[in-house]
Amino acid sequence: MDRISTLKSLIDAFPHPSVLIGRSERILAINSHAERILARNAEGRHYTAVFRQPRVVEAIERVLAASDTEEVRFLSKSISQDHVYRASIQPLSGPASAGVLVSLEDLSREEGLGQMRRDFVANVSHELRSPLTALSGFIETLRGPAAKDAKAQTQFLGMMEIETARMTRLVQDLLSLSRVESEERVKPDERVDLLDILSDARIVLDGLAEEKGVDLRFPELADPVWVAGDRDQLTQVFRNLVENAVKYGNSKVSVEINLFDHEPYIRGPAVVVDVRDDGDGIEPHHVPRLTERFYRVDAHRSRAQGGTGLGLAIVKHVIGRHRGRLRIASVPGQGSTFSVILPLA
Ligand code: ADP
Numbered sequence: 001m002d003r004i005s006t007l008k009s010l011i012d013a014f015p016h017p018s019v020l021i022g023r024s025e026r027i028l029a030i031n032s033h034a035e036r037i038l039a040r041n042a043e044g045r046h047y048t049a050v051f052r053q054p055r056v057v058e059a060i061e062r063v064l065a066a067s068d069t070e071e072v073r074f075l076s077k078s079i080s081q082d083h084v085y086r087a088s089i090q091p092l093s094g095p096a097s098a099g100v101l102v103s104l105e106d107l108s109r110e111e112g113l114g115q116m117r118r119d120f121v122a123n124v125s126h127e128l129r130s131p132l133t134a135l136s137g138f139i140e141t142l143r144g145p146a147a148k149d150a151k152a153q154t155q156f157l158g159m160m161e162i163e164t165a166r167m168t169r170l171v172q173d174l175l176s177l178s179r180v181e182s183e184e185r186v187k188p189d190e191r192v193d194l195l196d197i198l199s200d201a202r203i204v205l206d207g208l209a210e211e212k213g214v215d216l217r218f219p220e221l222a223d224p225v226w227v228a229g230d231r232d233q234l235t236q237v238f239r240n241l242v243e244n245a246v247k248y249g250n251s252k253v254s255v256e257i258n259l260f261d262h263e264p265y266i267r268g269p270a271v272v273v274d275v276r277d278d279g280d281g282i283e284p285h286h287v288p289r290l291t292e293r294f295y296r297v298d299a300h301r302s303r304a305q306g307g308t309g310l311g312l313a314i315v316k317h318v319i320g321r322h323r324g325r326l327r328i329a330s331v332p333g334q335g336s337t338f339s340v341i342l343p344l345a
Helices: 003-012 032-037 054-066 108-143 150-182 194-212 231-248 284-289 299-304 311-321
Strands: 018-022 027-030 070-077 082-091 099-106 191-193 215-217 226-228 252-263 268-277 325-331 335-343
Touching: 003 018, 003 027, 018 032, 054 070, 054 082, 054 099, 082 108, 108 150, 150 311, 191 194, 194 215, 194 231, 194 252, 194 268, 226 335, 231 252, 231 268, 231 311, 231 335, 284 325, 311 325, 311 335
Parallel strands: 215 252
Antiparallel strands: 018 027, 018 099, 070 082, 082 099, 191 226, 252 268, 268 335, 325 335
């Protein structure tokens, strides 16, 4: 094997995209990971034709001249995705001009996670700021213009109660989300009857349905439906889904249970609980994003209904922990069906 092919097979074994540049400033070897990002048939070409970004080109130039290691950011754009890499440019041992090894480490995932964290904090702050601003406005009014007006005081205290309840719900949902995220890898081992869980959820929801004038139907089954699950978390799943159906539905909401010997989604015997409403439905482009934290189709409507924007995110994580699936089918103008698929115990 000649020297170049030895080098090529050596850097081909590197897990990161890597390029070897020789004293001649030409590419001596490039591994297949790097070929995918930079260029095919790059061997023999001048490095400036392969690394076109001035920041990287200048850093390579400096390392070739001075033999100090450098790190710079390298951005690659493809049709489907943009990537950010850390390019480490290291001199080869020997004289400074012997050549350099450029290796790229993909930082996109870390950067994406960092961005997600920043967005989350910004969203939480925004959600808390609106009720806080309202509350401080009410306090000011109670101290000033409404100080001697008993009727206005009662009215403002009522509004303060609503804002405080909104903040309490948000904090509760944030705590639930963080609890279920931290437990996501722990498979629940309790054996629970889904019918029991639905009847727990029903106690709270019958009142809400009556208040909204919605006809809410729960399944009437005689035999228990056993799943391996966390009772409180599953109760929360069905409460959130049925509550949404009542909030965003029109006049009818039904919950149905079906058992399957083989459900393709989870490749085994399963129970499917459908929560169906006859509301406005959801445009298809929103559907894949509904389980993102704070994603709402109509933020104004959600807030007016006391929504936190976290309900479906909690649902998704709980179902994930139970090795189940959430399926959303919706026809704009006709309504939606949220199906929870859980493996049978
Ligand atoms: P929210 O607290 O806003 O209800 P969720 O996470 O429970 O938060 O739901 C996210 C969004 O999904 C809602 O704001 C609403 O736009 C939409 N959505 C949820 N359930 C339904 C439904 N049954 N019909 C129509 N839209 C729904």
